[in-house]
Amino acid sequence: xxxxxxxxxxxxxxxxxxxxxxxxxxxxxxxxxxxxxxxxxxxxxxxxxxxxxxxxxxxxxxxxxxxxxxxxxxxxxxxxxxxxxxxxxxxxxxxxxxxxxxxxxxxxxxxxxxxxxxxxxxxxxxxxxxxxxxxxxxxxxxxxxxxxxxxxxxxxxxxxxxxxxxxxxxxxxxxxxxxxxxxxxxxxxxxxxxxxxxxxxxxxxxxxxxxxxxxxxxxxxxxxxxxxxxxxxxxxxxxxxxxxxxxxxxxxxxxxxxxxxxxxxxxxxxxxxxxxx
Numbered sequence: 001x002x003x004x005x006x007x008x009x010x011x012x013x014x015x016x017x018x019x020x021x022x023x024x025x026x027x028x029x030x031x032x033x034x035x036x037x038x039x040x041x042x043x044x045x046x047x048x049x050x051x052x053x054x055x056x057x058x059x060x061x062x063x064x065x066x067x068x069x070x071x072x073x074x075x076x077x078x079x080x081x082x083x084x085x086x087x088x089x090x091x092x093x094x095x096x097x098x099x100x101x102x103x104x105x106x107x108x109x110x111x112x113x114x115x116x117x118x119x120x121x122x123x124x125x126x127x128x129x130x131x132x133x134x135x136x137x138x139x140x141x142x143x144x145x146x147x148x149x150x151x152x153x154x155x156x157x158x159x160x161x162x163x164x165x166x167x168x169x170x171x172x173x174x175x176x177x178x179x180x181x182x183x184x185x186x187x188x189x190x191x192x193x194x195x196x197x198x199x200x201x202x203x204x205x206x207x208x209x210x211x212x213x214x215x216x217x218x219x220x221x222x223x224x225x226x227x228x229x230x231x232x233x234x235x236x237x238x239x240x241x242x243x244x245x246x247x248x249x250x251x252x253x254x255x256x257x258x259x260x261x262x263x264x265x266x267x268x269x270x271x272x273x274x275x276x277x
Contacts, residue, residue: 043107050100057093064090084148091155095139098158098166102128102135105170109177116187117180124176127169127242134161168242171249175237182233182256186226189266193219196270200277208277215273222266229259 040048067086071079106128114121138161142154197216204212233255240248 041111043104043111046100046104046107050097050104053093053097053100057097060086060090060093080148084151087148087151087155088142088145091142091151091158092139094158095135095142098162099132099135102132102166102170105173109173112177112181113184114180115184117183119176119180124173127172131161131166131169134166163245164243167245168240171246172237172240172242175233175240175249175252178252178256179230179233179237182230182259185263186230186259189226189263190223192270193223193266196273200273203277211276212273215269219266219269222262222269226259226262226266229255229262233259 064086067079067083071083073079106125109121109125138154138158142151145151145154200212200215233252236248236251236255240246240252
């Protein structure tokens with residue numbers, strides 16, 4: 001009686017573990033967006049707005065280049081007026097494009113799961129709000145210009161800001177998002193590893209003990225590699241300045257990419273041990 005019950009329990013338990021793997025895979029390797037039954041998520045809506053603004057920017061840029069070339073060729077008062085108008089429009093569209101990009105990065109941050117993260121979401125998003133406020137003020141300065149000569153200093157100011165705090169604060173947020181998502185996936189992986197260990201250890205016998213021990217060793221090694229990559233990403237993240245543009249965020253992304261590759265290995269190991277046991 002006991003033997004029959006044990007045999008019937010095993011496939012049920014295995015199905016439960018397989019189901020857990022499926023759920024963890026979704027949690028670990030999918031981006032969690034805010035649910036919106038009636039339409040787009042805020043992230044999707046902001047992404048669409050950015051795409052629309054990018055088209056406006058390209059049109060304004062082409063018009064600016066055409067009018068600028070005409071003015072340089074003919075130097076007439078009419079050409080200068082048209083150059084002023086097209087340059088002003090172009091600068092405004094650059095401003096709007098940068099603002100929409102910052103909003104897109106912000107909404108991406110709102111879409112991921114920050115639960116149990118050591119990083120302060122509000123603190124990081126405030127960095128983006130600071131740059132959005134700057135762009136609002138800069139747009140107002142451009143909007144009230146009345147002569148072509150007023151625009152180059154404003155264009156240079158925006159360029160300098162872009163190469164310092166706008167890019168730097170954006171990179172700081174992107175680096176944090178990479179870490180938060182990767183650490184969340186790692187936590188899910190650790191939870192699943194423990195579930196599987198709890199399942200397979202009672203099944204250990206003389207025939208499969210070596211396999212289980214080797215699996216334990218391999219999964220622990222993968223876990224250590226994941227943690228090493230995460231620790232490396234954290235060190236690079238701390239080096240990202242919010243005052244000047246750098247390439248540090250690329251190092252964060254590269255390290256978290258390595259961690260995610262190891263996470264994929266762990267999923268393969270889960271499937272393998274469940275096929276064998």
